[in-house]
Amino acid sequence: MSLTGKYILITGAAVRVGRAMTLAMAQAGTNVIIHYGSSTEAAQKTQADAAALGVEAYTIQADLNNSEQVNALIDRTAEFGKLFALVNNAAIFDPIDLAETDLEAWERHLRINLTAPFVLSKAFAAHVGKDREGRIVNILDWRALRPGRDHLPYTISKAGLAALTQSTAIELAPNITVNGIAFGAILPPSDGGDPEKAIADIPAGRWADLDEVGDTLRFLLDGPAYITGEIVHLDGGRHLL
Numbered sequence: 001m002s003l004t005g006k007y008i009l010i011t012g013a014a015v016r017v018g019r020a021m022t023l024a025m026a027q028a029g030t031n032v033i034i035h036y037g038s039s040t041e042a043a044q045k046t047q048a049d050a051a052a053l054g055v056e057a058y059t060i061q062a063d064l065n066n067s068e069q070v071n072a073l074i075d076r077t078a079e080f081g082k083l084f085a086l087v088n089n090a091a092i093f094d095p096i097d098l099a100e101t102d103l104e105a106w107e108r109h110l111r112i113n114l115t116a117p118f119v120l121s122k123a124f125a126a127h128v129g130k131d132r133e134g135r136i137v138n139i140l141d142w143r144a145l146r147p148g149r150d151h152l153p154y155t156i157s158k159a160g161l162a163a164l165t166q167s168t169a170i171e172l173a174p175n176i177t178v179n180g181i182a183f184g185a186i187l188p189p190s191d192g193g194d195p196e197k198a199i200a201d202i203p204a205g206r207w208a209d210l211d212e213v214g215d216t217l218r219f220l221l222d223g224p225a226y227i228t229g230e231i232v233h234l235d236g237g238r239h240l241l
């Protein structure tokens, strides 16, 4: 497989969907750099589980709400190896509407969910240069292209990330592709909610299988380099309604 022995940085890789993508990449033979914010123990567990699949696995901590730490992150990965891919997965997701969104919440969502991917994408492009191939995958949400009134600052940050995906796809061609995966119901939020209610409006009538997340990511990292600026919905058709 062409992903074997390459290095990938996944943000928010210690837990949940980020962990699933990390292990899917390790299974494909890719060396993984597991970024985390506060989940130190989980990051070490994901590192051990990835290493058990026979690849190099490293952890790297950075608060994506802190611009100095974001600015330094790509350079800090140089001690592990030359990056082939960056997955901007880390995000926050506060269930707040317009009335509940104060300036602090607005700016925090934009900093973590949009400014950090912007800074990391620029640094990644400089790190890859013009003579190597690279791939960026931004993790979106079906809500990014259908902004509603719920989760207001989150939705706007993901809409911005969709726009960033397309702008950087143009700017970083031809040697770096930039694509997005817009998730639907992948994993229920850890703070509760009714998992049955969450899938009521999904044509596929079910939650995603985590293998489907890994398969989609691998396709965008290992599939045709002629695909760029594309946003693949992995949402069982939710965005169509």
Ligand SMILES: NC(=O)c1ccc[n+]([C@@H]2O[C@H](COP(=O)([O-])OP(=O)(O)OC[C@H]3O[C@@H](n4cnc5c(N)ncnc54)[C@H](OP(=O)(O)O)[C@@H]3O)[C@@H](O)[C@H]2O)c1
Pocket: 011, 012, 013, 014, 015, 016, 017, 018, 035, 036, 037, 038, 039, 040, 062, 063, 064, 065, 088, 089, 090, 091, 092, 093, 112, 139, 140, 141, 142, 183, 184, 185, 186, 187, 188, 189, 190
């Ligand atoms: N779960 C779903 O069904 C679903 C649906 C649609 C879209 N998505 C998107 O898929 C991605 C992963 O979703 P998820 O449910 O796995 O998210 P999650 O459980 O909320 O995990 C968020 C991740 O972001 C990291 N993070 C948050 N704030 C950070 C900060 N200030 N600095 C560093 N890292 C920070 C966390 O790292 P630490 O724990 O180490 O701090 C964690 O790994 C997100 O982009 C989300 O918007 C998910």
